[in-house]
Amino acid sequence: MQVKSMAEYAANGEMPEVLFWVGCAGSFDQRAQKITKAFAMILDKVGVKFAVLGKEEMCTGDPARRAGNEFLFQMMAYNNIQTLNGYGIKKIVTACPHCFNTLKNEYPALGGEYEVIHHTTFLQGLINEGKITMKGGGTFKGKKITYHDSCYLGRGNNIYEAPREVLEAMDVELIEMKRCRTNGLCCGAGGAQMFKEEEKGTTRVNFERSEEAVATGATVIAANCPFCTTMLSDGLKNQEKEDDVQVLDIAEIVAQSME
Amino acid sequence: MFLTQKPVFSNLVKVTHMQYIPQILFIIISGVSIYLFAKKVGEIRRNILLGRDEDLTDNSKERWKNMVLLALGQKKMFKRPVPAILHLFVYLGFVIINIEILEIILDGILGQHRLFVPLLGQKLYSVLIGCFEILAALVLIGCVIFLIRRNIVKIPRLIQGELKGWPKNDANIILITEVILMGLFLAMNTADLVLQSRGVEHYTLTEQFWISGNLTSIFSGLSNEALIAIERGGWWLHIIGVLAFMNYLPYSKHFHILLAFPNAYYMRLKNQGEAENMEDIQKEVLYMMEPEKAPTDAAPAEAPRFGAKDVTDLSWKNLMDAYACTECGRCTANCPANQTGKALSPRKIMMDTRDRLEEVGANINKNKEFVDDGKTLVHDYISVEELRACTTCQACVEACPVSIDPLNIIYQLRRYLIMEESNSPEEWNMMFGNVETSMSPWKFSPDDRDKWVQEMAEA
Known part of the structure; x- marks a missing residue:
């Protein structure tokens, strides 16, 4: 199964329906990678056109902010918002509630406004539409x-x-x-x-x-x-x-x- | 009028003059009480305004709704139905019986007795007092059960460490005072009814009251003089008790009965998961990344303190939260750190904030302005260990019936520790380093971020 990156979509002048924000755990942690793969497989099976940022994705800064390191959080947020806005991203789905919370609630004040959906809500939508x-x-x-x-x-x-x-x-x-x-x-x-x-x-x-x-x-x-x-x-x-x-x-x- | 009346020569006038003494006494006592109360409330207001600005005035419609639901309607109390119902008795009793206080005050000033009987008619008046009596009995029962829960059953959240000493006594003083006040109210009415039945002058006829009407046999053997002493004694102690209680409030956790309302109104209207943004740092990062956006002409501003070291670094809402806290401990009972034996207790965070703020206030009263006392909220009151134990799960924020946000304070104190003191556990320093260099909290190669994509392609 092929998962396309945002860079690939952009190179072809295309836009995906939704960006799958994988998060650090979902990208690197062996256990969480299984969740990432399961969700990507569902999206692929039901025919949702999605992209990932791949190597361009960075930590949202959530753990830094919660620990009290606001500088580091702001740095990460700045870089991510540059990337997301650069691609003109409108809609994001993520399987991590920490990324979800940061992207949805905390990035808008910093200039990053997107429709952000947690994967459980996304799955509920697919079920309601009869796609699963x-x-x-x-x-x-x-x-x-x-x-x-x-x-x-x-x-x-x-x-x-x-x-x-x-x-x-x-x-x-x-x-x-x-x-x-x-x-x-x-x-x-x-x-x-x-x-x-x-x-x-x-x-x-x-x-x-x-x-x-x-x-x-x-x-x-x-x-x-x-x-x-x-x-x-x-x-x-x-x-x-x-x-x-x-x-x-x-x-x-x-x-x-x-x- | 009577205050300016000079003593004249006729005996009759002298007698009348003597009759004014209770009225004058009453007015003096009430006046002094109200003055002292207003003075202390003014002091608390000043203390709260020592906090930094935070704009919480948007969306007034939503705010009024929160105040009606959370403060007036006590919505969150009903998560725990037993204390909620008992609290409702005491709350309704407190609010509604205060209508009776209006009559007591007017009687006291005008030297009348049961002034509202002719205004409302005997029947309606008696029904009204009957309702007050039922509420008084419910308050009494509620407070007795609360005393039992605290002192005999020892409900865990009501006996935890931070309540040792004054907070425990404070709670018991409030409950015992309410029991006594309600007892006096019922005793006064019972004596009044017996006096009425004997046709004693000055005791306006009413119908039997619903509760005291059944208690008259207790007092029936007493002389008129003894009954008048009980009735007058009950009246005076009741009203003095109420005035004393009013003055006790601002020194006590019981101040929540007033501050619950503004506190619900000014609660932060955002998803609980959202942490407060630090605009200073946002700008600093922006100017670092895009130097052309940095203002060139601005004089270098004095570096602000990042996060909060002491109460005056917190926002006014954090400080009002501290005065609104009634130390019920729902926050602490729901805190995962506290439930697993960690040092953190969100209730203690609020109590420490109030204690430190009162200390700063007393310092200002004494020295005209704050004179450094070498103490701070972090370290002297709240330890690093407590702050480190927080999982930012927001259970404390969710649990608070009066919209207090202990987590907001914890965030600010953590920011101070990390950014001003570089006071961080070694593991967090490593995590920060990883985020900075590998763009992930773990030490993985950024190149491996999409390794799973390749794995899926090969599978």
Whole structure:
């Protein structure tokens, strides 16, 4: 399967329907690359004309800003906005809620105004348009799945229903954790915690959250964020539950269910 | 009129003059109370305005809506139904029973008793007081249950570390005062009804009140004098209690009953995920990248402080947040860091901000202007360890019933630590370095960013 870059589109004088902003985790992290590939495959299958920035994409600056390094954030934002505006990008889809939040809410004040869509909302749109057909009722039909709200999709941007509707369309048995939606518990990665050791405490945030997820009896934890996916997987390993319970991104669940 | 009346010679006038003493006393007590309250409120206003500017006046329609839903309607309280209902009793009681205070004040000034009976008619008046009594009883029950939750059941969020000492006493003082005030109100009405039934002069006839009407048997054995003492004592203690309570408010966490309203009105209208932009730095980066855009004639401005080191670096809204906090701890109970035993507690961030601001205010009162006391909000009040534990998950912002944003303060303190003190964990320094040189928080080669594309092409 061929994924075209924005530079290739521009060279042919063409514009894609949407730019797929992959993000650093989605580009480099081995686990998150699978999510990237799953989402790209879905886009390809349903015939969405999309591009990636490829080597021209840079960190949005989110971890720098959350840690307090505003200079570095502004530098990254400046460069990315130059690239995006240079190509005349109007519409962006991303599988990372941190990139989503930064591009959607924080770039406009800096001169970067785009329609930014999180991939779960995009998938819900494709399902509603009838573009996604499932094989034999769906691979996950009747499976017990619990959904973990990421902070930056949920509380950060009030998106709670789209990912749940996607899961319901896959005919899964959705079991909610006690701390869900606006009360959802963080995975522990946000605020640049992903890139440092946790402060001293009685337990780790990802252990606490994955224990709550396991307690639902679900065999799959559905996530919408590459960082949550990593944190929850580590939490499962800590409980030695990695063989019984899987952490999957919504895009992976959809990709595995499609014809 | 009576204030200017000179003592004259007739006995009759002397007696009348004596009768004015309670009225004069009442007016003096009320006047002094209102003056002291206004003075302290003025001081708090000054303290809040020590914060830097932040424009939060756009979209007034949305703001009024938030105030009605969140402050008046207590929308977020109902996430936890049990305390929400008990709080509703106390809140409604507080607001509605204050209509009765109007009568008490007018009676006090004019030397009348139950001034509103002839105005409203016996029937309507009695129904109205009956409603107040039911509310008073609900407030009383609510406050007793709140005391039990705090002191006997010991609900975790109500006994956490930062509440040791004054904050714990503050909460109990408020609850006990409300129980006493409501008790006095009911005792006063009960004695009043017995006095009415005995036809004692001055006690305007009403119908039986709904609650005190059932309590008259308790007092029926007492003499008229004793009953008058109870009724008058209840009246005076009630109104003095209310005035004292009003003056206690601005020194207490209970000030939220007033500040909840402006705080909801001025909340930041943006997605919670959005961090505040720093325009100074945005410009600096722009001038660095496009030097031709930099103003050439501008005198080099004094370098602003990046982020917040002390309360005066925070915005006025952060400071109003601190005064609006009633220390309920919903933020802390929902904080992932706090739930996993980290030092961070968003409630403590707010309490520390208020404590430091009060300290700065007292410093200004004493020295006319702020004299450096060698202390700052970061380090002296809020530790680096606390700030480092935040995942910026916004659970604290979401949880607050009165629209306080502790995360906004945490961001500003983090910015100060990183950009002014270069105070950063080694792992973050490495992450910053990677972002700068590899354009990713990890040390991968930028050339490998689209390696997955090749892998898909080959698959």
